[in-house]
Amino acid sequence: MDRNSRIFVAGHRGLVGSAILRRLTEAGHTNLVIRDRSQLDLTDQAAVRAFFDREGIEHVILAAAKVGGILANDRFGGDFIRDNLLIQTNVIDAAWRGGVKKLLFLGSSCLYPKHAEQPIKEGALLSGPMEPSNKPYAVAKIAGITMCQAYRRQYGFNAICAMPSNLYGPGDHFDPETSHALPGMIRRFHDAKLAGAPTVTLWGTGTPRREFLYADDMADACLHLMDHYDSEEIINVGPGDDIAIADLAASIRDTVGYPGTLTHDLSKPDGHPRKLMDVSRLFATGWRPRVSLEEGLRRTYGWFLENAASAHPPASKQAAE
Known part of the structure; x- marks a missing residue:
């Protein structure tokens, strides 16, 4: 991504998205595209397709998602699986149709099996039963990863998938009942x-x-991966x-x-x-957290x-x- 690349940050008002927007601005990117929910409903397929057809987006960082802690996942599992499936399906498909050069999709460490061998290597995904408390969210996100990989294989779409550890920082959601x-x-x-x-x-x-990564470090990792990672294999992002x-x-x-x-x-x-995730694949690319x-x-x-x-x-x- 050069400084004039037209970059769409989906979910720019959330914890990760706002940090990515800050990092891109600090790095001198001047052609950033952002839309809040009132301007673009990512669960609306027609609206998302029209947006990509109109805006000429070159790169996408897909940080938009419905997220929450154990209580929120337990109470609102239907919302979590529906909204996340709609958001990621609409954005990934419209990005491919719209000629986007590269897309970064964000998963989560909670997608891995509950009793995965520690530290968790990327190959552990789908190797055992999930943690029941966040299964609807995990199933949706795994579908997004699979979609990225399938679009890469069938259509040559350059989509990469990162698996962040637990994230925190400015812009987080602090409700004691529904937050992380x-x-x-x-x-x-x-x-x-x-x-x-x-x-x-x-x-x-x-x-x-648990391992915790500061949101601005995660944003820095996202930009690093957009410039230095091009594989269908998922990649863990955390402090180690x-x-x-x-x-x-x-x-x-x-x-x-x-x-x-x-x-x-x-x-x-x-x-x-x-x-605890194995981050050797990420560290081998030259990235380290700072905070x-x-x-x-x-x-x-x-x-x-x-x-x-x-x-x-x-x-x-x-x-x-």
Whole structure:
């Protein structure tokens, strides 16, 4: 992608999409195409095809998706599979029909089997049963990967697929009920601090291990892959190390400055016992993350205080616990 390439960032208002837009702007790209949901409904096939026919897009980074944590996946599985299938099918097909030179599709580490050998290599995809709590989302995303690979083989469409680890950073969704674990904990610790709640209760045992990648590092990896990766094989994107959820919670508590204690609701699910990906394929291309988890948490909480802390204030001390 040169600086004049016409690049469509699908999902530019989300966590990853907004970081990609920042990174492209910083790199001097001046021909960026963005549309919010009111301007272009990606679930509308006719609208998406007309958009690509009209706009002359050269490159696509497909970061648009319906995402959420364990609770959201459990409650809204139908929405997750329907919306993601529609979005990715419409965009991938219209991009190919519209003569797009290259498309990057984003999957997720949660697509891998629940008990995949650690660290998880790319070849583990579809080698065992999925984690049930996010199966609708995972099935949709795996369909998107398969579609990219099939279009490459049949039509010669240059589509690549990246598998990010857990992502966090500025622009994240901080609702404690429907967000992913890390931003949800930031919200709950912050609310508990304001309410003077003595305890914050977290789901599960705290023993599962996850790897976390700062959103701006993910954006940098996306641009790197667009310039340096051209294979139908999926590629993992992450820092290459992980942390126990209990230790993550302690780090977030310290970042927020919450003085209370942590307890665990053992009746709630843990999800995958561990999700550490093998990122040797990515690192071999010359890319490395830049932002440590400690620094990323500090930046994310700072953004939260400036942009999201006033949203959905806790109604009571009990609500923060």
